[in-house]
Amino acid sequence: MATPDRPRPSFDKLGLVIGIVAAAAAGAPFATFRANRIVPGEGRAIWEALPAGWATALLLVVAGAALVAMLRSPAPARLAAALAALATLALLIGTAAHHLTPPDNAYARVAPASGFWLLGFAFALLAADALTRLQLSATARIAALAAVAAAIWLLLALGAWDGLSLLKEYANRADRFWAEGARHLALALGSLAAAIVAGIPLGILCHRVSGLRDAVLNLLNMIQTIPSIALFGLLIAPLGWIAANLPGASVIGIRGIGAAPAALALFLYSLLPMVANTVVGLAQVPAAANDAARGMGMTARQRLTRIELPLALPVILAGIRIVLVQNIGLATIAALIGGGGFGVFVFQGLGQTAMDLVLLGAVPTVALAFAAAILLDAAVELTAAPGSRV
Amino acid sequence: MRALPTLARLAALALLAAFLMRPDWFEPVFRPLTENGAPAIYNQGSLLGLTLAHLGLVALATAGATALAVALAILVTRPFGAEFLPLSRALVNIGQTFPPVAVLALAVPAVGFGATPTLIALFLYGLLPIFENTLTGLTTLSPAVVEAAKGTGMTATQRLARVELPLAAPVILAGIRLSVVIGLATATIGSTVAAKTVGEVIIAGLLSNNLAFVLQGGLIVAVLAVLIYDGFTALGRVAGRWSGGTS
Structure with missing residues (x-):
């Protein structure tokens, strides 16, 4: 669809939605801590769930990516920002699990909470939008799928998510x-x-x-x-x-x-x-x-x-x-x-x-x-x- | 040629109504499917009540899904929301790959067991076909008609309400x-998360190895789906004749 040739506002409508969701999500619980696998969990915000340095880094990456989303930036930049935010989220939820689990406690369970899912959703939306704008060819889409699969495999192989409750369920069976x-x-x-x-x-x-x-x-x-x-x-x-x-x-x-x-x-x-x-x-x-x-x-x-x-x-x-x-x-x-x-x-x-x-x-x-x-x-x-x- | 199917439909409706009101009349039909003297007719609740609850869930979810999906489709086809159009198309495609059981299971941690996760799954699953079709209806209107409406001095809102929506109806x-028929089948799975639907009858049959329960549950939903599908087809023909007449 051709964009009409007229003066455009300097902000992006979808970017604004993403910015608002990201701002709300940054304050929401990032991870849930449970003493064992059945009891209800307690939410932990980003600065509680992560060591101070990582929490700051995550908030900076999220803010930066949201800024790129809100400005009318070119599609490759938007995709890069979305991927950077998603990769940081993926890495740090594993860090949060290690940080929140007391040492030598095999019963405690840490799982991603609403804040994590909302941030993930917002930047996945940004990535999807950038990908539709880029109109990748069929081969490029297959390559992108393979790259994402390889990245997830790498995170799993390196044990980055081993502290998460999902992986503990997996380890048991x-x-x-x-x-x-x-x-x-x-x-x-x-x-x-x-x-x-x-x-x-x-x-x-x-x-x-x-x-x-x-x-x-x-x-x-x-x-x-x-x-x-x-x-x-x-x-x-x-x-x-x-x-x-x-x-x-x-x-x-x-x-x-x-x-x-x-x-x-x-x-x-x-x-x-x-x-x-x-x-x-x-x-x-x-x-x-x-x-x-x-x-x-x-x-x-x-x-x-x-x-x-x-x-x-x-x-x-x-x-x-x-x-x-x-x-x-x-x-x-x-x-x-x-x-x-x-x-x-x-x-x-x-x-x-x-x-x-x-x-x-x-x-x-x-x-x-x-x-x-x-x-x-x-x-x-x-x-x-x-x-x-x- | 047209009379026979109508008669068959009326007969199906009458049979369904009779079965829901007086299930015990049909006891001999289902008796051969049971073993060891197991009950032939579902006896842990009223079939009529479960069917009405089933229909209520689907109706509520579809009404919500219709309101949101049509509103969204209108939004992305206006100049204001045009930039969301490609993304919304992509999201609809992605959404359709989510299996109903997964949607249902993933909703449970967020809202707990019962009717709510089923309602959410039905609602989300119902959005997609309605959004897609509304989009198709609104974007494939003949430009001549829209231009003609503009020429008569209609405002954008008037054009939408009096020309575009009736033509896309x-x-x-x-x-x-489509969304109702998918919803009717998906609602049966809802009883795995403790929603009151006809699925309860089927699950009870699977758990107690009672084929009669599985069959009566399956038949109720299938007959409902066929009848409702037919009803909508007839409604669509009426709407088509009506919008065909005004254009």
């Missing part, structure tokens, strides 16, 4: 965490793979046979209205019956409860976006492209694999993006029927009112969904023909 | 419809 993480990914990706294998041919069929299209899409739409916890539960019965009555079924892991009904439910939810996007993608292939291919003497099969599917690819990939992000989120529900995944920690944590445990399940789920969305959005853009934005 | 309604 590290093996379980990776096992459930692998299960979560297997559920999300496995059902996606099955939906691609079944959904694209079904989409092609629906594109060719128009009478079939409405019936299939209506049926798949109906499935979407069944709430996820009910669908997961309902599939227990048929799969239990198959396991009991079909020789060999239980040997390959088909059981009434557990991962099998979860994977099947995710697969059923995934079919609609896959089939619908394949149909839309094929429908928008220009007739001229098809006619030209026919004129060159291509058979129907050749046209499909060399002309129609490549041209429909960006739309099909957009369907894959919807499915993957949705599956990563829905796979948390699998824990309710013994299917495993990160939801195990979420529901255990809710049951014990141990919010750190909830976060141990919820944070990686959100991070995975977010990363999947960025990667597949970039893939959609890269496959779209130059000049034709999808 | 069908698209906005489609956004509200």
Whole structure:
């Protein structure tokens, strides 16, 4: 969108919002201290939670970044300021945990509090705004995602956050965490793979046979209205019956409860976006492209694999993006029927009112969904023909 | 061709109403799904009460989400808020990647258990489709119509209220419809954080291995979703005819 050519005020409206939020957040509790993992916490402001030198440094960085945000500064400067503030926040919340935990106390828990989250939100907003203004290319966005992931990995590897309650929950169940993480990914990706294998041919069929299209899409739409916890539960019965009555079924892991009904439910939810996007993608292939291919003497099969599917690819990939992000989120529900995944920690944590445990399940789920969305959005853009934005 | 679906919908509505008022009439239908003499009909609370609470939560959250999302979309399409437009688009995209369970679970530490975290999750989740659709509706208006309205001497507020919003109404309604349907399903998950919704029936079924509970809970929500979706579609057609007539 072109900015209109007229005298502009010297301050930035979004920057003002960020400045106000940051000022309010600087006085709010930065970290919460709890004597053990269940009791309610007490807030600690920045100057209580950090050694004096670090507290001053943090306040200076926050003030500086807020100033850059409030002035009409160029986008790269705004991005740099936002990243500097976020990096300082990330480092110092770990320092606060070490500073607040009494020596040799394994029960005390320190967690980020509202002030930290508000500051993080304000500068993440600034970073998002700067990134939209910069209009990064698809490859640059993937590189940025990789850089952020590497930075987080580095902080974790260096133990900068080891004093935080979330990492203490993790340390108590590290093996379980990776096992459930692998299960979560297997559920999300496995059902996606099955939906691609079944959904694209079904989409092609629906594109060719128009009478079939409405019936299939209506049926798949109906499935979407069944709430996820009910669908997961309902599939227990048929799969239990198959396991009991079909020789060999239980040997390959088909059981009434557990991962099998979860994977099947995710697969059923995934079919609609896959089939619908394949149909839309094929429908928008220009007739001229098809006619030209026919004129060159291509058979129907050749046209499909060399002309129609490549041209429909960006739309099909957009369907894959919807499915993957949705599956990563829905796979948390699998824990309710013994299917495993990160939801195990979420529901255990809710049951014990141990919010750190909830976060141990919820944070990686959100991070995975977010990363999947960025990667597949970039893939959609890269496959779209130059000049034709999808 | 149109008569049959209407009849099917009325039948579904009648069945749903009968089931909520007199669940015991349907006992024989669900009996084969139970084992060891477990109850076939949810007996730890009134199905009607849970359904009304469920609908109330969704209605409240959607009303709030509609008010805020439409206001925000109007703001970023006016000259004053134009600089927020790209950012708000990006935020909507990011927001949609947050899984409902995560939103629900993350709201609990802030507000505690019960209906409030569910309301927050439904509200936040409902904002996105309505905002996106209102934005689409307001930014894809035919420039000729807007110019014509300017030519008749309407003020910006008059143009918004009498031309732009009525023309965008069908698209906005489609956004509200999507948000209600998502909300109906998400509200079931709310019972994992102790909100009173139909999800309670499903969770009780999962915990006691009672398939009859899971099925009746799932059916209530699914039938509600289909009926409400249809209702909004009909409303959208009326709005479309109306705005089509005025333009």
